[in-house]
Amino acid sequence: MSAMQPATPFAFVPSQRYPDPRIEVLDERFLKLRLFSATVEQLATGLRWAEGPQWFGDGRYLLVSDIPNNRILRWDEASGAVSEFRVPSNNANGLARDRQGRLLTCEHLTRRITRTEYDGSITVLADRFDGKRLNSPNDIVCAPDGAVWFTDPTFGIGGWWEGEPAQQELPHAVYRIAPDGQLQQVITDLNAPNGLAFSPDESLLYVVESRATPHRKIWAYEVGVGGRLSGKRLAIDAQGPGAFDGIAIDVEGNLWCGLGSNGSPEARPDELDGVRVYAPDGTAIAHIHLPERCANVCFGGRHRNRLFMAASHSIYALYLNTQGTV
Numbered sequence: 001m002s003a004m005q006p007a008t009p010f011a012f013v014p015s016q017r018y019p020d021p022r023i024e025v026l027d028e029r030f031l032k033l034r035l036f037s038a039t040v041e042q043l044a045t046g047l048r049w050a051e052g053p054q055w056f057g058d059g060r061y062l063l064v065s066d067i068p069n070n071r072i073l074r075w076d077e078a079s080g081a082v083s084e085f086r087v088p089s090n091n092a093n094g095l096a097r098d099r100q101g102r103l104l105t106c107e108h109l110t111r112r113i114t115r116t117e118y119d120g121s122i123t124v125l126a127d128r129f130d131g132k133r134l135n136s137p138n139d140i141v142c143a144p145d146g147a148v149w150f151t152d153p154t155f156g157i158g159g160w161w162e163g164e165p166a167q168q169e170l171p172h173a174v175y176r177i178a179p180d181g182q183l184q185q186v187i188t189d190l191n192a193p194n195g196l197a198f199s200p201d202e203s204l205l206y207v208v209e210s211r212a213t214p215h216r217k218i219w220a221y222e223v224g225v226g227g228r229l230s231g232k233r234l235a236i237d238a239q240g241p242g243a244f245d246g247i248a249i250d251v252e253g254n255l256w257c258g259l260g261s262n263g264s265p266e267a268r269p270d271e272l273d274g275v276r277v278y279a280p281d282g283t284a285i286a287h288i289h290l291p292e293r294c295a296n297v298c299f300g301g302r303h304r305n306r307l308f309m310a311a312s313h314s315i316y317a318l319y320l321n322t323q324g325t326v
Helices: none
Strands: 023-025 041-045 050-056 061-066 071-076 082-086 092-097 103-107 112-116 122-126 140-142 148-152 173-177 183-187 193-198 204-209 217-223 229-237 242-249 255-261 274-278 284-289 296-300 306-311 314-319
Touching: 041 071, 050 092, 050 306, 050 314, 061 092, 061 306, 092 140, 092 148, 103 140, 122 173, 140 193, 148 193, 173 193, 193 242, 193 255, 204 242, 217 242, 229 255, 255 296, 255 306, 274 306
Parallel strands: 050 296, 242 296
Antiparallel strands: 023 284, 041 314, 050 061, 061 071, 071 082, 092 103, 103 112, 112 122, 140 148, 148 173, 173 183, 193 204, 204 217, 217 229, 242 255, 255 274, 274 284, 296 306, 306 314
16 A cells, blocks of 8 residues: 555454354354355455445456545455555545446545546536535445436535535435436435445345434335336344445345444444345344444455455455355
8 A cells, every 4th residue: 555544554363263253144044155164354454434345357356445545445356455546536435337347436525426437537427416516425336227326415524534514405315317317316215325236136226224213224115117216115124233334235135234333332343343144034144243344345256256345444355155246
């Protein structure tokens, strides 16, 4: 990493035991997803707040946002090297790829969604709705039809840490950028919508409500023609002091959720920090314990069977016996 990195690196001791005791099985359905001889690995450390992991299989590298340090980092699978991909990044958060393989970025500082073209130039896809500025786009996915979906809470305009203070002009919302470029506001009744992901058959959209009370929730919506949503239902209720963040879905429909302590007195970081795995019916089937709160996850690697976890100051990975949908 460059000399710009002032954050503290944190030591990590890999497990010498198989199976890794950090991987807690809560339901026997998880056993077929676990690789007996795979352990949690730390790929990089020294970030201030790791977010938005996105795998680029054609280049064999992972991009991760380091929001307060105003940069996007790149981890190379072949060499294990970590370098700065974009500095400044406009306090980038969520990252994704469109159907043509181009990078999509949620920028807190500029309150916009951008696309990085093949030549490196930047195209702004959305920064306003009905003439008002977006809040601070947070997480992002691209649907098979080319539509881009993103969440827009106010995390980046609440202070100087992940952006800069600014006036909120729009409600917390989820948006869809249609293939023709039209921006649609599709959800407005969630308190701080955060991570989002599609089911394997793209018939459902899952959205994290990260400031729901009394518990953190994940909602499911049926996706219709033109991105029309219906049938809202509660898919997962955390039922405790944990806080959800980013999510990913595997090919069997299981939800892999970044989780951590919400800072309340009854929260136990050693029990909550990491990744909680849920079956499609909402049952918790496993917990991957990490020494840090996990913000977001994605699948990658040659076979899409490696889970990458952006967790506070570090990036972790775990091979699995399943594959991500993207």
